[in-house]
Amino acid sequence: MLSFSVMRNTFFAAALSAAVFSAAGAHAADAGSALQAASAAEPVFSAVSEIKSPHGGKAVLFFDHTKRFDLNILAEYLKDCKGFEGVKCFCADVSGADKKTLTSFFEKSDSKACIYRAAPDADAPYMVFAREGKPAGVIGKDGSFASLTPVYLSYLAGKTDEARLAEMIDAAEKAENYKKIVPRMNLVLMLAKKGELGAAVHEMDKVNAAELDDKGKLLLGQTYLRLKAAERAYEVFSSCTDSTECILYSGIASYLKGDSDKALQILNGVKDRYEDKNKVNYYLKKIYESRGDSAHAEEIRLPENYNIGSE
Incomplete structure (x- = not known):
């Protein structure tokens, strides 16, 4: 049986990927x-x-x-x-x-x-x-000329109605908002490297998840996981509106914050619609093993020598 600390480190190492950020802003005029x-x-x-x-x-x-x-x-x-x-x-x-x-x-x-x-x-x-x-x-x-100009021109050309215009503007602005993470990312990563996780988390708390689209929330949540702030990560992942990737990571965050029952419920619930079945089963198997549930763990079959990093 894996210890909680070993299991936690395994998840942190396997669940995170690098992210590239850029910055943008918005301004309203008359x-x-x-x-x-x-x-x-x-x-x-x-x-x-x-x-x-x-x-x-x-x-x-x-x-x-x-x-x-x-x-x-x-x-x-x-x-x-x-x-x-x-x-x-x-x-x-x-x-x-x-x-x-x-x-x-x-x-x-x-x-x-x-x-x-x-x-x-x-x-x-x-x-x-x-x-x-x-x-x-x-x-x-x-404002973001690059992302918003085509949205407005589409409306002027009669390709979208007013309701759709509002949706597209909201989506475009939220897609840009996640890039605001960039100004503090270097500082966050530097603090984390120095072991100052509390200060790094404080910097990430300045990002308003409500202003992000699902892509931005996924990146923000993954950053919280990297900073070992599983509770915050779970809240961010759970606020996504339509992302199976967020659901998967909310299950991982659930386990890391000590709720393996919730983690199993989430991961079992998403496995039929998540494209990479092996990835979901990998995490399920690790959780069952950490709980000492060898019966369920042995029922899960993975490719020989399968590891998240070898996909």
Whole structure:
């Protein structure tokens, strides 16, 4: 029979995988004011202002052509716009430059027809979206342009309704939120390496699991397991909405926090729908062995020399 400490170390070693994080943020702006600013903008290469039209789907990027970051956003924005027919995309420069300067800067651009000159705005870059004259949303300067722009453009193109738009925005924002773990990951891992698990856990507690999607919760829970905070890990895994992987790990966390009955209940309950049957059986067998239940342990057949790390 395995001792609890040996069993615990086995689980910690087998259950965790490395994770890569990146950072992102979000910012909300006033869509009404942004649309007013767009309507007041003047075209640089045309005598007619199409940006004033309330018909169809309209997206407007407010940017400063003198800033490299803004130009990168502009390039990605124009690329995204090409994938959605029927959506009118406009680009409003807020640098304060005169029309002659903008004409010279963009005269060789394939997308010069979208260039407008707007009033100076320190909040740029940001995007505003409207459908049939009604505001659909805004992505602020600290928002996730990469993940949210296609979501709004899909709505403007008529590919999604308002209910689906709200769901997609929520999913996109939650998918980005888990990346906020990054600023403190190096510190967390350093503290854990030094044996300061309490301080490391305190750092992870600053992450709000409620703002994460299932992928983020899985990563957060696995980090708690690595820090031997099984109770916190269980709470995070249990808050997932639709992840069999989270369910599996909630069973592992249950055992590690001393509730082998709950662990067996969870793992037996998920084994028929978890794709890797051997993985579930591996953990079940280890738990039965730790409980001295050789009868149930011997009923579980695994490939010869099977180990989680050899999958």
